[in-house]
Amino acid sequence: MPAVHLPDEIISEILSPALKVSDDAFSDTSLNSPFAGRYCESSSAFLLVCKAWLRVATPLLYHVVVLRSKAQAAALEKSLRGNSVLGQFIKKLRIEGGYGSSMLKIINAAPNTKDIFISINIWSADNVSGLVKGLPTMDPTRVVLCDSHHSSSRNKNSQTLLGTLTRCIQTEWKNLAVFELPFSSYYYSSGSLMAIGTALSQAPALKTVVSPAMRLYGLQQPPDHLTLIAKxxxxxxxxxxQLPANRFGAFGADLDGISQVFGHPSLRGLVKFPNPPARPHTPTPEPSSEPLQYSTESVPEEIWDRILRLAMTQNFENQEWSWKTQPSSRVWLVSKKFARLALPYLKESLYFQTAHKYHDLTSKLAIDPSLRSQVRTLYFHTNMAIDLRPIFGVHLVNIIGLTPVSVTLKVFSDLVKNCGATLVRLEGINVTKASTKPGDPAIFSHLTNIRSLSLGFKTPFASSTSIPPSTFATLKQLKLTNFDHSLMTILSQMNLPALRDALFPIDHVALDVFFAKHGSKLQTLTVALGALRLLNIFDICPAVVDLVVVCGNGIPDPTRFSCSVAASSLETVTFTTEGRIRGAERKWATFFDRLNIDTFPALREITVPCIRWPTTEHDIGKSHWARWAERLLDRDVKLFDGGGVNWRRRLKN
Incomplete structure (x- = not known):
């Protein structure tokens, strides 16, 4: 097939959304940079597709330049030195630090820059020499300033940069028309803002000043720096x-208070108040007297049946699921045909958040016996007691407790006797210890088609050698949240040929018996930290591909994280932790500093939810998480945080 050659204009339209930096992001002066925490692939990768994309994308890529580290500045300076044409493309330059002598060369190589973003939050170790020499040579029309109201005093470098900036505003930048004050300027008039205000009051071409709208607390007059600029x-x-609502809760600005404060005579009517966001308006379509072009009568019922099956599907196991976000539950009201085709799918899966709704079902079962053959899945999401006996005889395929459903051993035994032959998933059931009489292991033989079993089973079992080894022949996933040690003995008498996934999120001394019999089959395994400490998990479960270790506040022992079989299949490890852990980086230091992954040649991912990735050059330099992630990347292993974000290498000097 011959290659398709698109005009450059079309390629530009295709690439612009991916390469464009919005002006809102460029001019964002909040302390948390909108460019922090971006761990996706660099947009420069688009230039590597082909020569046409390189030719078209290069100007788009260089139109807005964002510098967040010394290494980025050095790399840009090197690129501009090698190809002077690139500097001609730069129109906006965002500089979030000092970045040394490279900045002078970058500024000199980018004569067309008209919008600059400058941060005076400079660390004492930063070098601002390039900026101090380069800023006076620029001729911007718009300057965006970033500052912090947390800095009551400044170091020598930040003071030097501030002094250069005020001098440029006052005497050097003859065409400066727009100046945007920092996000922090809504707070109070700091010494830095007063210095900037003094300079802006004398800027020869200044036309517009942009200031964050304040949340006002009984102020009677505007901030001093704005009064000074107004001169x-x-x-x-x-x-x-308007301040971004997500920064400070739900408010944007107190418009009534703003009108009172900024109506002060000193501002001479200069202030332009923010407009409240307009509500989107959806026009009502005009009624048409013409018949529809395509009538539902001409569509075969087989097609509508497939469409409605998809429309009526409800993902009750999604934690964000809500009736309010599922309008498809009322699709059956459209017409009699839709009702006839859709209602069976609506009855297949039933969701109960209250015992009252469950009692409503049991009442209807007595009135309409046909429901017993239509209902397939029951979801329970309630903390109230549920009596399962009324559903005995219903042709159920799945019973799923999204929150645990507690039953007695007698009820559980009757349930599997009546429904066990059809059940494929039985999850979230907690069998309580109601008497001293031990359970009969033969009850499990009724679950002839079970594939996923999730139980809490505190009831002990009588010792038995008569249980058929073929019991649970179809079981693929087993999860035991709490159990008596005798259950492990029973499971060890079974063959469990289909078992691949096992979840034991609590410590238990009887697990060694289970792993000795079935460990070699497992591909996915969840264990508590105690099991990892006591058992040679990687040796007795050599086929495990995905491992989850429930850590809580504990830290794994690096000496137990090893395998004597170098051909281990392990690819991913997840250490679940309890949200934010105080001093997590320090506590995990022993594990990562002593971690040896040589015996895991297939390992590709490690996840630790308590990781908080650094977002600034200064924090990256101090972060142990970043150092450990870099070391793991040398072995082709990615380190992920709880949000599924992995560390990407940064440019280095």
Whole structure:
């Protein structure tokens, strides 16, 4: 097939959404940079597709340049030195630090830059020499300033940069028309803001000042720095920009308070108040007297049946699921045909959040026996007691307790006797210890088609050698949340040929018996930290591909994280932790510093939910998480946080 050659204009339209940096992101002056925490592939990868994409994408890539580290500045300086044309493409330059002498060369190589973003939150170790020399040579029309109200005093470098900036505003930048004050300026008039305000009051071409709209607490007059800026005779407007609602809860700005404060005579009517966001309006379509072009009568019922099956599917196991977000539950009201085709699917899976709704079902079962052959799956999401006996005889395929459903051994035995032959999933059932009489292991033989079993089983079992080894022949996934040690003895008498996934999220001394019999079959395994400490999991379960270790607040022992069989299949390891752990980086230091993954040649991912990735060059330099992630990447292993974000290598000097 011959290659398709698209015009450059079309390629540009295709690539622009991927390469474009929005002005809102470029001018965001909040302390948390919108470019922090981006761990996706660099947008420069688009340039590697082909020569046409390289030619079209290069100007798009260099149009807005964002610098967040010394290494990025050095790399850009090297690129501009090697190809002077690239600097001509730069129109906006966002500089979030000092970045040394490279900045002077970058500024000199980018004469068309008209919008600059400058941060005066400079660490004492930063070198601002390049910026201090380069800023006076620029001719911007718009400057965006980033500052922090947390800094009551400044180091020498930040003071030097601030002094250069005020001098440039006052005397050097003859075409500066727009100046945007930092996010922190809504808070109070700091010394830095007063210095900037003094310079802006004398800026020769200043037309517009953009300031965050404040949340006002009984102020009677505007901030001092704005009053000072308003003295500039060339100033035409002060635009108040709404604070992002997600930064400070649900508020944007107190518009009534703003009107009172900024109506002060000192501002001479310069202030332009923010407009409240308009509500989206959906026009009502005009009624048409013409018949529809395609009538539902001409569509075969087989097609509608397939469409409605998909429309009526409800993912009750999704934690974000809600009736309010599932309008498909009312699709059957569209017409009689839809009701006839859709209602059977609505009856297949039933979800109960209250005991009352469950009692409603049991009442209807007595009135309409046909429901017993239509209902297939029951989901329980309630903390109230549920009596399962009324559903005996229903042709159930799945019983799933999204929250544990507690039953006695007698009820459980009757359940599997009546429904066991059809059940494929039986999950979230907690069998309580109701008497001293031990259970009969023969009850499990009724579950002839079970594939997923999740139980809490505190009831002890009588010792038995008569249980058929073929019991649970179809069982693929087993989860035991709490159990008596005698259950392990029973399971060890079975063959469990289909078992691949096992979940034991609690410590238990009887697990060694189970693993000795079935460990070699397992591909996915969840165990508590205690089991990892006591058992040679990697040796007795050599086929495990995905391992989850329930750690809580504990830390795994690196000496137990090893395998004597070098051909281990392990690919992913997840250490579940309890959210944010105080001093997590320090506590995990022993594990990662002594971790040896040489015996896991297939290992590709390690996940630790308590990881908090650094987002600034200064924090990256101090972060042990970043150091450990870099070391693992040398072995082709990615380190993930709880959000599924893995560390990407950064440019280094």
């Amino acid at each position: 500039n005779p060339s100033l035409q407007r002060i635009v108040l920009r």
